[in-house]
Amino acid sequence: MNASALREGMEISQPAMSQHLAVLRSAKLVREERQGRFVNYEVDPEGLALIAQWLARYRAYWPERIAALKVLLKDMDQ
Secondary structure (H helix, E strand, O other), X not given: OEHXXXXXXXXXXXXXXXXXXXXXXXXXXXXXXXXXXXXXXXXXXXXXXXXXXXHHHHHOOHHHHHHHHHHHHHHHHO
16 A cells, blocks of 8 residues: 555645654564555564564563552552
């Protein structure tokens, strides 16, 4: 999908969209393919896999911490 199609329905300028896409590209979350004078963007599954791996480490950590916070808040109410 090109940048113009991505902007449809959003109030964002072309330069702002280009900046966002550049950041996503540098983070390896999207990749681009040039077709003539157009540039098409697509999600980079490898980049998303890295995010999923990073989140997985914290997924195991947070339920225990949230449970402890609930106990603490309950104790504070009493």
